[in-house]
Amino acid sequence: MAEDTKKKIQKLCEQINFHAQRYYELDDPLIADPEYDLLFQELLRLEELHPKLVTPDSPTQRVGGKPLAEFHTVGHTHPMLSLENAFNETELHDFEERLQRFLKTEHSLSYMAEPKLDGLAVELVYEKGLLSIGSTRGDGRTGEEITRNLKTIRSIPLRLSATENIQIPELLEVRGEAYLSLQGFTALNEQRLAAGDTIFANPRNAAAGSLRQLDSKITARRPLDFFAYGISDTGQIPCSSQEELLDYLDKLGFSINPLTKFCGDISMVIEHFSHLQNIRQTLPYDIDGMVVKVNSFELQNRLGSKARSPRWAIAAKFAATQATTILRDVEFQVGRTGAITPVAILDPVNVGGVVVSRATLHNSGEVNRKGLMIGDQVLIQRAGDVIPEIVKPVVEQRDGSEKDIRMPGSCPVCQHRLILPENEAITRCPNSHCQAQRMRLLIHFTSKAGMDIEGLGKKAMELLFNEKIVQDIPDIYGLKVSDLVLLEGWAEKSARNAIAAIENSRETTLARLLSALGIRYVGEEGAGLLDEHYGGSLENLIGASEEELLEIEGIGPQTAKSINNYFQDPDVITMLKQLMDFGFTITSSIKNPKESPFAGFVFLFTGSLDAMSRDEAKVRVKERGGKVASQISRKVTHVVVGDKPGSKLKKARELGLKILTEKDLAELLAGNDDTPNNTQLSMF
Ligand code: IVH
Numbered sequence: 212m213a214e215d216t217k218k219k220i221q222k223l224c225e226q227i228n229f230h231a232q233r234y235y236e237l238d239d240p241l242i243a244d245p246e247y248d249l250l251f252q253e254l255l256r257l258e259e260l261h262p263k264l265v266t267p268d269s270p271t272q273r274v275g276g277k278p279l280a281e282f283h284t285v286g287h288t289h290p291m292l293s294l295e296n297a298f299n300e301t302e303l304h305d306f307e308e309r310l311q312r313f314l315k316t317e318h319s320l321s322y323m324a325e326p327k328l329d330g331l332a333v334e335l336v337y338e339k340g341l342l343s344i345g346s347t348r349g350d351g352r353t354g355e356e357i358t359r360n361l362k363t364i365r366s367i368p369l370r371l372s373a374t375e376n377i378q379i380p381e382l383l384e385v386r387g388e389a390y391l392s393l394q395g396f397t398a399l400n401e402q403r404l405a406a407g408d409t410i411f412a413n414p415r416n417a418a419a420g421s422l423r424q425l426d427s428k429i430t431a432r433r434p435l436d437f438f439a440y441g442i443s444d445t446g447q448i449p450c451s452s453q454e455e456l457l458d459y460l461d462k463l464g465f466s467i468n469p470l471t472k473f474c475g476d477i478s479m480v481i482e483h484f485s486h487l488q489n490i491r492q493t494l495p496y497d498i499d500g501m502v503v504k505v506n507s508f509e510l511q512n513r514l515g516s517k518a519r520s521p522r523w524a525i526a527a528k529f530a531a532t533q534a535t536t537i538l539r540d541v542e543f544q545v546g547r548t549g550a551i552t553p554v555a556i557l558d559p560v561n562v563g564g565v566v567v568s569r570a571t572l573h574n575s576g577e578v579n580r581k582g583l584m585i586g587d588q589v590l591i592q593r594a595g596d597v598i599p600e601i602v603k604p605v606v607e608q609r610d611g612s613e614k615d616i617r618m619p620g621s622c623p624v625c626q627h628r629l630i631l632p633e634n635e636a637i638t639r640c641p642n643s644h645c646q647a648q649r650m651r652l653l654i655h656f657t658s659k660a661g662m663d664i665e666g667l668g669k670k671a672m673e674l675l676f677n678e679k680i681v682q683d684i685p686d687i688y689g690l691k692v693s694d695l696v697l698l699e700g701w702a703e704k705s706a707r708n709a710i711a712a713i714e715n716s717r718e719t720t721l722a723r724l725l726s727a728l729g730i731r732y733v734g735e736e737g738a739g740l741l742d743e744h745y746g747g748s749l750e751n752l753i754g755a756s757e758e759e760l761l762e763i764e765g766i767g768p769q770t771a772k773s774i775n776n777y778f779q780d781p782d783v784i785t786m787l788k789q790l791m792d793f794g795f796t797i798t799s800s801i802k803n804p805k806e807s808p809f810a811g812f813v814f815l816f817t818g819s820l821d822a823m824s825r826d827e828a829k830v831r832v833k834e835r836g837g838k839v840a841s842q843i844s845r846k847v848t849h850v851v852v853g854d855k856p857g858s859k860l861k862k863a864r865e866l867g868l869k870i871l872t873e874k875d876l877a878e879l880l881a882g883n884d885d886t887p888n889n890t891q892l893s894m895f
Contacts, residue, residue: 213264216257220264223254227270231365267341268369273362273431281425282355284665287334288384289443291348293519294502294526300481303503306525307477310505313514313522315824319476320505323453324483325440326470327500327526330390330418333361334443340371340379347422350659351519360422363431364389366438368464377462384443385460391418392495395434412565414497436496439465445508452506470494473506484527491529500528515830518736531592532563535605538587541572541616543623545647547655548731549639551629553578553616555589555601562593570599575618576636582606584613622647649683650676652729656684660735661727662716666709674698684728685789687713717793720800721747730777732770739800740765741774744838747799749787753778762846764829764839807836808882811848815840817860818853820873825853831880843868851876 227250234240234247251270258265265271297303310320332348345361346354361367371379391399396414399421403410411417421433439460442448450456454473461467470487474480484501491498505511505523514522540556553572560567570591572578583589587604621628622640624647631638640648653676657667667675667687675681680694690713695706722742726735733741744763745751752774760771777783801807814832816825816839823831828851829839840847843862850863851871863870871879 213261216261217264220254220257220261220266220269223250223257224266224269226250227254231270272369273365282357282423284349284353285344285346285356286353287346287349287351287443290351291332291334291354291386291443292351292516292521294524295520296500297503297525297527298530300484303477303481303484303525303527306503310510310514310522313824313826314510315820315822315827320510321476321507322474322480323457323504323506324472324474324480325502325504326468326487326494326498327502327528328388328390328438328468329413329415329497329499330388331415331422333357333387333389333422333437335361335367335385335387337371337380337383337385339381340373340383342367342369350663355423357422359427360424360430361389361437363427364435364437366436366466372462372464374462377459378449379463380447383447383463385439385465386441386443387437387439387465389418389422389435389437390414390496391421391433391435393497394495395436399433437466438468440468440502445511451508453504453508453511454506456508474503480527488529498529500526502526513827515834518739533590533592533602534560534562534567535588535590536560536567538583538585538589538601538604540585541578543619545622545624545640545645545651547648547651547729549641549643549645549648550574551619551622551638551640553618555583557589557591560591562591562599565593565599567591567593567599570601572601574636575631575638578616578618583616584609585616586613653681653684653687655729656727657687661729662719662723664709664716665712666705667712671709674700684786685793688717688790688793717795719795719797721745721749721752721797722800724749724795724797725752728777731773733774737766737770742799743801743833747797747801749797753784753787762840762842762844764841801836809835809837812837813840813847814838814849814851815843815847815859815863816851816853817863818856820851820853822873822877828876835880849876849879 227247230240230242230247230250240247254269255271258269258271297306307320311317334346334348334354335342336344336346342358342362344356345358345367346356348354362369371383373379391414393414396411396417399417400410411420417433418435421430421435424430440457441453442456442460445456448456448459450459457467457471472479472483474483480503487498487501503525505514511521511523516522537558538555539558542554542556544552544554546552551574553575555570555572557568557570572581572583581601581603583601583604588608589604590602591599592602593599618638619629622642622645625640625642625645627640627642627645629638630641642648650673654669654672655661657664657672658669664687672681675690675698678698680698681687681690690710692703692706692710695701695709696703720742722735722738725733725738725741740763741752745755755775755778757771757775760766760774761768766774809832812832814829814837816828819825820828832839837849843850843859843866845866847863847866847868849871850859850868851873852860852863853873860870
């Protein structure tokens with residue numbers, strides 16, 4: 212009996228899947244809607260009677276169950292990176308030149324060019340062929356778990372199809388873009404208008420809003436779609452290029468954007484870019500550019516990634532959309548390092564689907580260069596996800612009533628006299644006790660770019676600061692649930708969650724803590740370098756002299772000075788001690804030293820290499836846990852000498868350092884550690 216029901220259920224699943232594909236994907240239904248509904252109802256009925264027979268890939272699983280109370284977060288096994296932008300042809304040529312320089316080749320490269328959809332990046336995890344977890348990109352490392360919502364999207368396979376002798380991998384983490392078609396977007400907004408709801412500004416917001424519904428039944432009613440474009444780890448699959456990957460994903464049942472094109476060289480890439488720009492308006496969905504990816508996985512792996520984006524891909528953005536509006540006023544904002552930023556207050560204007568009412572003017576030099584006046588009609592532009600900017604005033608429209616923009620002489624918040632250091636573009640408030648600076652620092656500290664404490668976003672930090680509950684970083688770690696529940700908009704549950712997030716944040720990496728402290732000139736990249744160099748030791752970093760910091764490849768004089776000044780401030784040391792008393796544990800963000808055969812090695816390069824670019828050599832050394840110095844000192848353990856070496860070679864000899872040829876380096880990288888010890892090679 213149970214066997215019969217099982218078979219019946221299986222058959223119904225197959226029938227429904229078949230008809231759903233005819234209807235949703237091929238636009239060519241073979242049966243009428245009521246007939247389809249009957250099949251679906253029958254399946255639902257049987258599954259209700261025999262819940263044990265419900266399979267995870269049953270079509271009923273797409274409709275969603277009970278609403279969730281909240282989203283959980285999930286870690287991505289490999290970070291979901293973002294892309295650098297190219298805004299014109301020249302920048303695409305520059306991209307190729309960078310690749311060639313890194314790869315030390317003059318050959319032209321081949322690429323895949325893919326339309327860049329303006330939706331939401333998601334990751335789909337398939338275990339033994341079954342969709343197990345779907346998540347948003349989040350901050351790149353962890354995202355929100357939205358499996359039930361993603362399951363409602365019909366172009367996302369619940370089970371991978373094993374056609375054409377393809378073996379289903381044990382684990383597959385597919386990445387792609389969930390989006391809403393323009394038609395779906397318009398229909399959704401019409402419905403919302405009719406129901407008296409607020410409308411979505413653009414398809415991207417609508418897609419994001421739809422996927423972040425706690426009730427997946429609502430998501431199921433939104434006409435979302437999905438294109439796959441990548442994978443977390445190219446080692447998971449039997450493909451050697453992006454082209455093969457897309458073909459493979461297609462065979463597994465994913466939709467691949469049909470406007471994706473293999474390009475044998477960069478001129479074909481540029482041609483395809485113009486083509487997409489021309490047909491952009493005719494497409495049923497929004498695209499804001501084209502993603503260009505080096506086709507070969509071998510080259511992709513050699514090129515690797517920087518902190519935020521891979522070297523092997525770039526987003527070619529379409530020309531900006533422009534609009535004109537009136538510049539009503541200029542506000543002066545005080546940043547966390549005291550930088551005074553003029554911000555244009557504009558009459559709200561729609562620029563390519565986004566309403567813009569403010570735009571940064573960066574600094575006084577920029578205001579002068581553009582020759583802006585208050586009351587001017589101004590041209591605004593916005594390219595894709597790039598922040599809007601004022602291009603120029605429409606001088607012809609002036610009637611004499613316009614007023615000059617005057618930079619203030621004193622801080623708009625603490626009234627301290629402002630300074631404009633020589634050779635700098637940015638006016639600053641030098642008072643580090645300025646309330647505005649302190650508040651901005653606190654906002655930065657808990658933000659995604661800092662300690663990433665969920666629940667303590669900008670609004671929460673402003674409130675805590677203004678209520679004088681948090682005035683300094685350590686105050687955050689002294690917060691209690693009872694402090695938070697008293698604040699407007701906070702409930703017991705959100706307070707508990709925030710306190711838990713604060714406690715969790717005490718276990719951190721040196722890179723994250725340094726990014727969060729907001730030391731001038733130390734961004735994410737610099738924080739990573741310091742973490743790497745000091746193996747996660749804050750103590751050693753605090754003790755570092757300016758000269759020592761300068762020896763770190765990638766840390767320039769300005770940054771070294773700034774770091775050194777920062778740690779000499781007794782208030783900073785007191786603050787860090789307080790954090791340690793709150794039970795901070797700081798480790799290195801760099802992976803397990805066991806995987807680091809070059810741990811303890813410090814390389815210095817002089818002269819040009821032949822088979823590899825210097826950049827690639829440095830990346831390879833760092834991958835193995837080695838460090839790269841920019842100046843010679845006794846700390847250097849290996850001096851790699853290429854063609855036409857500089858004075859560093861002479862100094863290295865004087866210091867008796869170990870000298871390597873490029874070939875020695877290649878062998879060391881390949882794992883043959885039989886390089887001559889402390890010998891100066893015959894050719895020198
Ligand atoms: S590749 C490591 N391919 O663009 C490569 N991204 O800033 C990163 N996007 O958030 C992604 N279409 O949502 C890639 N064909 C495509 C894409 C694409 C759209 C989005 C993606 C990501 C953003 C990159």
